[in-house]
Each structure stands twice: as C-alpha cells, then as structure tokens.
Amino acid sequence: MRFLFFFFVLILLALWAAFFSRPNNPTLSNWLYVLAGVLAVLFLIGYLRLDGVI
Numbered sequence: 001m002r003f004l005f006f007f008f009v010l011i012l013l014a015l016w017a018a019f020f021s022r023p024n025n026p027t028l029s030n031w032l033y034v035l036a037g038v039l040a041v042l043f044l045i046g047y048l049r050l051d052g053v054i
Helices: 002-021 026-051
Strands: none
16 A cells, blocks of 8 residues: 555656746656656555556
C-alpha cells in the first residue's frame, strides 16, 4: 500500500510541475505529462494487483 501512495504523490508532483512549467518550457511540460501517464498506469496495475484482480 505504501508504494501506491508513493506513486500517487509522484503523479501529483509531475502534474503540478507540468502545469507550471508550460509557459516557459513546453517540451519539459510534455515529458512531465507523459511521465505522469506512465506512473498512473503503474498505479492502476499496482492497485489491481493489491485488490486481487490481476
């Protein structure tokens, strides 16, 4: 359960950084959105494994 909280915090930090870096550096912002998406997929897989679905 602790690693899911870690992923959740990282997703929030990546989304926050992507939102606020958009005006100055759109390329960095795009990469941060991709990172947040990948972490969200890992979060979903971890949650489903913890729940016993996978």
